[in-house]
Amino acid sequence: MTTGALHILKPGLLTTVQDLGRYGHQASGVPVAGPMDTFSHRLANQLAGNTIDAATLEITLIGPDLIVEAETTMAIAGAQFEVTCDDRPLSPGASFQVTRGQRLKFGRIVQGARAYLAVAGGIQTEPMLGSRATHLVSRMGGFNGRTLQAGDRVPIADDSRPRPQRKSVGLTLPTKGRALLRVMPGPQADWFHPDALRAIASVSFRISPQSNRMGYRLQGPPLVRAREDELISEPLGIGAIQIPAAGEPILLMADRQTAGGYPKIGYVISADLPIAGQLAPGDFIEFHVCTHQEAVTALISRERQLLRYADLKDVS
């Protein structure tokens, strides 16, 4: 296997290298990063014949234009874009063979916010602390710790062994920029008025333009605290809904800090985090309170969807 590259002609809006994330160093304050939609990242890898931990490119709203400098198999999952390979439209949800020098161009986005481009063998940037995931704020991992720029050559494996074509139906993407996310009570749910959790479930929140891979700022009616204590900073997990003093929630996403001092009224359940990852500023979120058992059931059925693809008969 010699080394190939993705030669970036236009980088798109925000294209980063991601794998499943930099776990194991949060005690030193190292954020996890990783895909905003882990499900679609894993699916893209499965379609390309990779293990789920291979690094992919996360592509946000406006996709890149690039030359593939390798013979390889590729796949795209997640947000639906109009994509062409040497001006020939690609059918969504299927892996495809690429020969050296072909041009892959992302056009209009049709649905969702983030697509994952997998290549056979994975993106081959240098891992940092055991992961290739890009964390933008600490400039760590991925391609020099930053978003891709025109002229970059992103190293990939040159794996010309043909891999069978695989097809799938991906994540059910949010329609009309609205998504329902299920939540469970957070560790400080009792810091708010007793019906606050139900209250956040009765309105829609708009994702503010000041949102990014760290978190979504949500615009809606402010939440009133029942206690005014200062919370002692504590570890944070993905999906936490924290409420700063002004009362507008922040939904913590992939590039979140490892710890924080705002009270957390709830957590978005794991099964619905990929849906959250397919939202963009201006989109709307509605929350729905659920039980632990419902969360587990939802996650199992989400995972079954991936297992199904893993077992899917290769299409030749």
Next chain:
Amino acid sequence: MLLVELEPAIDPVVNERAIQLASRIRDRRARGIRDIAPGYRTLGIHYDPLQTDLAALERMIETEFAALASLEAIAPREAIEIPVRYGGEFGPDLEAVAQRAGCSMADVISRHCERTYRVYMLGFVPGFAYMGRVDPSIASPRHRVPRERVPAGSVGIAGLQTGVYPVESPGGWQLIGRTATVMFDPGRDSPSLLAAGDLVRFVPVGNP
């Protein structure tokens, strides 16, 4: 993430229990656990919900915590020394901190240096250690509007906490000096200079 909560206090013994609990749970290498991070008085256990037996994990936490209940004192340990150039361009807020404290800048420096600080937790950015407690006479509130760029190595005070910015980042702490010590280097065997539970002393250098 599972959040384990100890007593709601910023206290060295409570913090030591959280750190040792994290280490004991880490040593058990239970299936499905991805990462464990202690806080001041909590620990966050990041787990894969499909690989983890949550009830078994909760029982294990209780067993390990019971074994720590008798921990009342912290074993003595060496303090790590961090050389700091105080004031001037390195510590643009030193004068304001002195004014608020009603003392001279030299007094702020000596009060900041005479204590040995405990690292309670790391967070914010890689290698950023929250240390305490600062002499209450020089405790200072955060800037209402954080600076967009705080240079790497800046030593600051926020409330009763002190800390060092490992990389250039935005920040609201009152900056009193700067160190050349590299706080975080992903290429090192142990990337972060400081870990929760460490003791730290600041040593003034190059000040007139």
